[in-house]
Amino acid sequence: xxxxxxxxxxxxxxxxxxxxxxxxxxxxxxxxxxxxxxxxxxxxxxxxxxxxxxxxxxxxxxxxxxxxxxxxxxxxxxxxxxxxxxxxxxxxxxxxxxxxxxxxxxxxxxxxxxxxxxxxxxxxxxxxxxxxxxxxxxxxxxxxxxxxxxxxxxxxxxxxxxxxxxxxxxxxxxxxxxxxxxxxxxxxxxxxxxxxxxxxxxxxxxxxxxxxxxxxxxxxxxxxxxxxxxxxxxxxxxxxxxxxxx
Amino acid sequence: xxxxxxxxxxxxxxxxxxxxxxxxxxxxxxxxxxxxxxxxxxxxxxxxxxxxxxxxxxxxxxxxxxxxxxxxxxxxxxxxxxxxxxxxxxxxxxxxxxxxxxxxxxxxxxxxxxxxxxxxxxxxxxxxxxxxxxxxxxxxxxxxxxxxxxxxxxxxxxxxxxxxxxxxxxxxxxxxxxxxxxxxxxxxxxxxxxxxxxxxxxxxxxxxxxxxxxxxxxxxxxxxxxxxxxxxxxxxxxxxxxxxxxxxxxxxxxxxxxxxxxxxxxxxxxxxxxxxxxxxxxxxxxxxxxxxxxxxxxxxxxxxxxxxxxxxxxxxxxxxxxxxxxxxxxxxxxxxxxxxxxxxxxxxxxxxxxxxxxxxxxxxxxxxxxxxxxxxxxxxxxxxxxxxxxxxxxxxxxxxxxxxxxxxxxxxxxxxxxx
Ligand SMILES: Nc1ncnc2c1ncn2[C@@H]1O[C@H](COP(=O)(O)OP(=O)(O)O)[C@@H](O)[C@H]1O
Ligand SMILES: [Mg+2]
Numbered sequence: 001x002x003x004x005x006x007x008x009x010x011x012x013x014x015x016x017x018x019x020x021x022x023x024x025x026x027x028x029x030x031x032x033x034x035x036x037x038x039x040x041x042x043x044x045x046x047x048x049x050x051x052x053x054x055x056x057x058x059x060x061x062x063x064x065x066x067x068x069x070x071x072x073x074x075x076x077x078x079x080x081x082x083x084x085x086x087x088x089x090x091x092x093x094x095x096x097x098x099x100x101x102x103x104x105x106x107x108x109x110x111x112x113x114x115x116x117x118x119x120x121x122x123x124x125x126x127x128x129x130x131x132x133x134x135x136x137x138x139x140x141x142x143x144x145x146x147x148x149x150x151x152x153x154x155x156x157x158x159x160x161x162x163x164x165x166x167x168x169x170x171x172x173x174x175x176x177x178x179x180x181x182x183x184x185x186x187x188x189x190x191x192x193x194x195x196x197x198x199x200x201x202x203x204x205x206x207x208x209x210x211x212x213x214x215x216x217x218x219x220x221x222x223x224x225x226x227x228x229x230x231x232x233x234x235x236x237x238x239x240x241x242x243x244x245x246x
Numbered sequence: 247x248x249x250x251x252x253x254x255x256x257x258x259x260x261x262x263x264x265x266x267x268x269x270x271x272x273x274x275x276x277x278x279x280x281x282x283x284x285x286x287x288x289x290x291x292x293x294x295x296x297x298x299x300x301x302x303x304x305x306x307x308x309x310x311x312x313x314x315x316x317x318x319x320x321x322x323x324x325x326x327x328x329x330x331x332x333x334x335x336x337x338x339x340x341x342x343x344x345x346x347x348x349x350x351x352x353x354x355x356x357x358x359x360x361x362x363x364x365x366x367x368x369x370x371x372x373x374x375x376x377x378x379x380x381x382x383x384x385x386x387x388x389x390x391x392x393x394x395x396x397x398x399x400x401x402x403x404x405x406x407x408x409x410x411x412x413x414x415x416x417x418x419x420x421x422x423x424x425x426x427x428x429x430x431x432x433x434x435x436x437x438x439x440x441x442x443x444x445x446x447x448x449x450x451x452x453x454x455x456x457x458x459x460x461x462x463x464x465x466x467x468x469x470x471x472x473x474x475x476x477x478x479x480x481x482x483x484x485x486x487x488x489x490x491x492x493x494x495x496x497x498x499x500x501x502x503x504x505x506x507x508x509x510x511x512x513x514x515x516x517x518x519x520x521x522x523x524x525x526x527x528x529x530x531x532x533x534x535x536x537x538x539x540x541x542x543x544x545x546x547x548x549x550x551x552x553x554x555x556x557x558x559x560x561x562x563x564x565x566x567x568x569x570x571x572x573x574x575x576x577x578x579x580x581x582x583x584x585x586x587x588x589x590x591x592x593x594x595x596x597x598x599x600x601x602x603x604x605x606x607x608x609x610x611x612x613x614x615x616x617x618x619x620x621x622x623x624x625x626x627x628x629x630x631x632x633x634x635x636x637x638x639x640x641x642x643x644x645x646x647x648x649x650x651x652x653x654x655x656x657x658x659x660x661x662x663x664x665x
Contacts (some may be wrong), residue, residue, distance in 0.1 A: 039476075048611050049607075049610075049611070050607050050611075051603065051607065052603075070472070071610070071616070072607060072611050073610045073611075073612075073613050073614060073615050073616065073619075075611075076610070076611055076612055076613035077613045081611075082611055084608070086607035087608075088604050088605055088607075089607075090605055090608070090623070090626060090629060091626060091630060092626025092628075092629045092630040092633075093622055093623070093625075093626045097622075098612075098622075099610075101614055101622070102612035102613055102614055104610075105281040105612070105614045105615065105618070106612075106613040109613065141626075141629040158612060162612065164615065195367070
């Protein structure tokens with residue numbers, strides 16, 4: 001599904017990713033853990049195509065296609081989804097309009113018919129119920145006035161509606177109470193399928209009690225320094241990054 | 247002062263007009279100002295960013311009775327007054343206005359010849375209306391429609407509108423200016439608006455002149471105690487458009503809202519100039535202007551707030567935001583606060599920038615193509631401007647005008663190369 005080889009990237013001439021190697025086979029969920037500033041968000045942005053990063057080396061293929069050569073919207077349409085660590089507020093853009101526009105853009109790309117406002121509402125209501133989101137969140141501006149938890153849930157709602165093949169969740173768990181954490185985890189677990197993979201970026205082992213990953217990777221100073229099974233998350237929690245990575 | 251008066255054409259035209267006795271002093275003051283000073287050049291501080299030279303150099307015919315029946319904007323209110331090529335058309339209107347002669351006592355009392363746009367109008371006005379809403383009465387929504395057919399050629403017309411709201415009276419005026427594309431006409435309306443104690447007026451203006459036209463308007467409003475004047479102006483048409491609002495809060499607890507949006511496309515120049523006088527204590531004012539600029543264009547916002555010594559506990563706010571969609575667009579912004587009272591809350595701010603890169607990426611990361619994402623953000627900026635208008639019919643008219651502008655602009659000037 002996703003193959004990252006020797007990926008190096010810099011911001012304003014400052015190297016951030018310093019040779020990332022990572023492979024996520026189809027159907028697997030992988031966790032990436034690492035201290036603040038180790039480059040986790042940078043990796044997620046580089047994968048989803050945000051401007052401002054200079055790719056200085058390496059390659060990323062997504063189902064055999066060169067991901068780095070694609071525009072952000074092409075990546076999304078072909079199945080890459082990033083749940084933002086800090087979801088962006090869009091005053092004046094209604095959430096329902098935004099979600100439906102995104103859904104139809106992706107559906108067009110897949111050769112599926114677009115959904116009208118009524119069909120969309122039906123779809124959205126089902127998903128929102130699963131995520132315990134009040135319906136008035138459709139009427140508000142995208143993420144405007146949302147609490148931290150509401151923003152994260154809105155990210156998971158987008159994932160559930162767009163049905164990506166590769167979901168990158170950047171600290172979707174931070175700032176969530178335990179109930180919200182379970183709801184988000186259920187949302188991700190419901191996506192599990194032979195052709196769905198996820199990169200779950202997190203600080204805490206807590207989330208991984210609810211979404212059990214196939215592999216855990218430790219990212220430090222822009223490099224994967226250690227990989228292992230789910231038990232690695234517990235080791236990190238108990239001993240800290242420095243100890244485990246040494 | 248110029249050796250040759252740059253308003254010579256206008257003065258020659260003024261000399262052909264007959265003036266009734268009740269209008270004589272207003273006319274004389276306007277004509278004298280025009281003869282002495284001409285139209286202001288960019289050396290005048292108030293016209294530093296807006297050059298009237300194209301107006302002084304153009305040749306205009308007189309307003310006249312066009313026979314062709316023009317397309318009128320959709321009816322929104324229960325009553326409308328329609329001006330075609332500068333002339334009030336009784337056959338298209340359904341409200342008998344009082345003759346301007348009835349406004350004799352008010353005429354020229356608020357719009358003074360010291361203001362160049364008002365002076366030009368005073369020297370040249372031929373038609374206009376007088377709307378008088380008696381104390382305690384609610385006049386509802388009245389439309390003032392101006393259309394230009396092009397049948398008369400590039401005319402200049404200078405309507406003078408006088409409005410008086412008695413104590414506690416209410417009025418919503420939807421004032422639209424439309425015109426044919428490609429015709430270099432001049433529309434120079436002046437409004438004199440007197441609001442009695444506790445009166446409430448919503449004044450919604452949609453300036454959508456043809457893209458070769460000149461629109462130079464000025465509104466002069468006196469607001470008595472506890473009265474509210476709420477102006478929203480959409481400045482979208484014309485090659486060169488300037489909207490001036492001069493408002494004076496004359497009694498305690500009066501309120502003035504001046505909001506608006508400027509849509510400035512390739513080849514256009516749009517200027518909003520506000521001049522607000524807090525003359526009495528405990529008054530409030532709110533101003534929010536949003537400007538979108540595309541192609542080769544220029545936007546101007548000048549906002550002056552004068553707080554007199556007597557105007558204690560003034561609460562004033564002014565915000566000016568501009569969105570630049572091209573490298574060749576420019577926004578000039580000049581706030582000017584003059585405060586002589588000591589117990590005053592007065593804030594102002596301005597932002598000028600391109601579309602937000604983080605917002606754009608967020609939309610694109612959801613599969614939304616770049617052009618569509620840009621368009622959504624422009625629409626959002628404009629939606630926010632219009633959403634605050636209270637009257638449903640007016641807000642709908644504004645939303646449609648904004649959407650119409652953006653559809654046209656998007657198809658003619660792709661927003662290439664700008665994040
Ligand atoms: N826009 C930026 N400009 C400059 N430096 C940045 C920028 N974004 C991130 N960085 C730097 O890149 C490094 C990695 O940041 P980030 O990817 O956000 O880490 P993480 O998500 O693991 O906390 C940090 O040193 C951070 O300061
Ligand atoms: Mg991060």
